[in-house]
Each structure stands twice: as C-alpha cells, then as structure tokens.
Amino acid sequence: MALHEELSIRIYRDMVRTRTLDEQMIKNARGGIMRPPWHSGLGEEAVIGPVALLNRDDYVTYTHRGAYVWIAKGMDMKEIVAEFYGKATGCSKGKGGTHISKPSLGIFGRAGSQGGHFVLAVGMALAAKFKGKGQAVLSFFGDGCGTRGTLHEAMNYASIHKLPLLWVCENNGFSVSVSIDKCWAIEDIAKIADNYAMPGKTVDGNDVVVLTEAAQEFLSRARKGEGPSLLEMKTYRWRAHVEGTTTRYMPKEEIEEWRKKDPILRFEQVLINQGLLKEKDILKIKGDAEAEVQEAQKFAESSPDPSPGDGLLDLYSPSLT
Numbered sequence: 486m487a488l489h490e491e492l493s494i495r496i497y498r499d500m501v502r503t504r505t506l507d508e509q510m511i512k513n514a515r516g517g518i519m520r521p522p523w524h525s526g527l528g529e530e531a532v533i534g535p536v537a538l539l540n541r542d543d544y545v546t547y548t549h550r551g552a553y554v555w556i557a558k559g560m561d562m563k564e565i566v567a568e569f570y571g572k573a574t575g576c577s578k579g580k581g582g583t584h585i586s587k588p589s590l591g592i593f594g595r596a597g598s599q600g601g602h603f604v605l606a607v608g609m610a611l612a613a614k615f616k617g618k619g620q621a622v623l624s625f626f627g628d629g630c631g632t633r634g635t636l637h638e639a640m641n642y643a644s645i646h647k648l649p650l651l652w653v654c655e656n657n658g659f660s661v662s663v664s665i666d667k668c669w670a671i672e673d674i675a676k677i678a679d680n681y682a683m684p685g686k687t688v689d690g691n692d693v694v695v696l697t698e699a700a701q702e703f704l705s706r707a708r709k710g711e712g713p714s715l716l717e718m719k720t721y722r723w724r725a726h727v728e729g730t731t732t733r734y735m736p737k738e739e740i741e742e743w744r745k746k747d748p749i750l751r752f753e754q755v756l757i758n759q760g761l762l763k764e765k766d767i768l769k770i771k772g773d774a775e776a777e778v779q780e781a782q783k784f785a786e787s788s789p790d791p792s793p794g795d796g797l798l799d800l801y802s803p804s805l806t
C-alpha cells in the first residue's frame with residue numbers, strides 16, 4: 486500500500502510543524518517561564534505517520550513525547566502552548582499541564598504512572614467495539630514503560646476479545662537514563678506479539694513511509710474486527726529525557742549517527758524524488774510552521790490566567806464528547 490499524495494504531504498507538513506513547536510518548547514522550558522517539564526521528541530517525528538491515518542473519532546494514547554500525536558490528530562497549537570503556560574485558554578483551561586487532552590479528538594490525557602495507559606487503551610477499544618462504528622485505537626508506549634506488568638494483562642485481554650487496537654512501541658533506546666539492554670532480554674520488542682496470538686512487526690522508526698504502511702495494514706485489520714497487533718518503531722531521542730537534565734549516558738557519536746537518520750530529511754528526499762515537493766514548497770511549509778508557532782506563543786503569553794474560583798470546576802464530566 487503506497488501513501489497517496491495528500492497523505493504524504495500532510496504527514497510531511499505535520500512533521501515540520503511539530504518539530505518547529507518542539508524547538509520552541511525547548512526554549513520555553515529553558516527560559517523558566519513555562520512551569521511543566523518538556524519532554525522533547527526531536528528525532529522521533531515519524532510517529533506522525535500512523536496518527537495521520539486516524540479518523541477524528543478514533544482514540545489515541547501517547548507517551549510523554551506526545552506533541553506529535555496532538556498535532557497530527559488535529560489539535561490547535563494555541564491550546565497546547567497555552568495549556569503548558571497554565572492559561573485559561575489552554576485545552577484543559579490551564580489545569581492539565583503536560584497531561585494534554587482533547588476528548589472530542591479521542592485524546593484523553595496521559596497516565597502519570599508509566600504503563601497505566603495500557604489498560605485505559607483496552608477500555609477505549611472495548612468502547613469502540615461496543616459502539617460498532619468502525620473506530621480504532623492507536624496506543625503508543627515507550628520501551629521503558631513496556632516493561633510494566635500492565636502490558637501483559639492489556640495485550641492478553643485485547644487479543645482474546647479481538648479489540649480494534651494497534652499498539653505502537655516507540656522504542657527510542659532509553660528509559661530515562663537506562664539503556665534498552667538493561668530493560669529487555671530480547672532485541673525486538675515486537676516479538677512479544679506471539680505470546681498474545683497477534684501479529685507483530687519491527688520497523689525502522691525513522692522511515693516514516695515504512696512505518697505508516699505497516700500501521701495502515703494493522704489498522705485496517707483492527708477495523709475489520711480481526712483484533713490487535715503490535716508495531717515496534719526503532720528510533721532514538723536526540724535530547725535528554727526531559728529538558729534541563731543530563732545526556733551523559735548518551736554517547737555523543739551515537740547521537741550524531743542518529744541525527745544523520747533524521748526522519749524529516751529522509752522523507753523530504755523521498756518527496757522531492759517523487760516530484761511531490763520542490764525546494765520552494767519546503768521553504769513555504771517551514772515558514773508557515775514558524776509563523777504558526779509564533780502565533781501560538783503570543784496567544785499563550787497574552788492569555789489570562791485561570792481564576793482561582795474555577796479551581797473546583799470541571800472535576801467531573803458526565804460526557805466525554
């Protein structure tokens with residue numbers, strides 16, 4: 486299954502938009518005016534591909550490098566930056582911080598306890614199955630949090646009940662400062678799919694075309710009622726676990742090697758070779774992304790703080806849509 490033109494350009498544009506936002510958020514975190522921590526996903530932009538395949542009413546869970554998911558699923562940058570600034574105009578009215586949510590787009594925040602979201606994804610997939618409208622769940626998880634026991638119960642249950650779910654392991658080689666070989670006894674995490682009688686595949690996580698094509702196949706399987714699957718994308722994070730912390734455990738040569746595999750530059754070359762993009766289109770996309778991020782930044786800075794009296798509002802919602 487090849488990626489069609491509209492999808493390819495949309496993925497490329499969203500990769501550029503998110504990288505531009507990520508770079509701005511790194512500055513914001515350094516500047517000390519933004520209180521919540523920033524977990525950069527620079528180098529992991531191929532995540533955009535599978536998300537770009539989702540419909541508005543599909544559900545998605547994200548790791549703490551979630552900007553790629555929020556943007557590709559359709560969130561407005563303004564409501565994201567404003568949320569990080571704790572402003573009343575943020576997507577959770579300034580009360581969510583890093584736990585970005587947008588229920589109308591199938592984004593329900595993030596489990597602070599790593600691995601907590603495995604079972605929440607199963608709940609979403611059960612809901613999707615009961616509704617019977619062909620919705621699917623795309624659930625990202627890091628290689629570190631994949632070592633939690635919740636993974637077992639969630640994958641086992643999802644497979645027994647043939648839930649419409651695609652697990653994507655965003656394997657960037659580290660759990661904070663602990664390297665993958667100290668967390669997993671196997672080399673390819675996708676191999677665990679066999680234990681749950683579901684298909685599993687490991688792909689080059691910096692090749693957005695290969696990754697998206699694999700996700701396309703697994704998502705269509707999920708939508709047909711054939712059950713869950715596991716896709717492992719091998720990638721690397723270019724920066725520290727969280728801004729402001731050390732990268733001493735990351736060999737400099739290793740970072741350089743991975744920077745050469747930049748998923749955006751690689752995809753850009755593919756699109757140029759296919760005649761889908763020209764140099765001037767690329768400049769325009771980058772310029773537009775920069776303008777969009779600056780507008781979001783200004784919006785967040787000039788937005789009002791939430792009023793203290795609103796602190797106890799929105800604690801319970803009878804409906805998530």
Ligand SMILES: Cc1ncc(C[n+]2csc(CCOP(=O)(O)OP(=O)(O)O)c2C)c(N)n1
Pocket residue numbers: 548549550597598599600626627628629630631657658659660661726
């Ligand atoms: C249950 C639990 N244990 C530990 C932590 C602290 N913690 C936060 S992020 C993280 C590592 C996550 O690594 P990974 O899942 O690989 O995601 P990545 O940071 O590589 O994107 C840990 C151990 C936590 N939040 N919850």
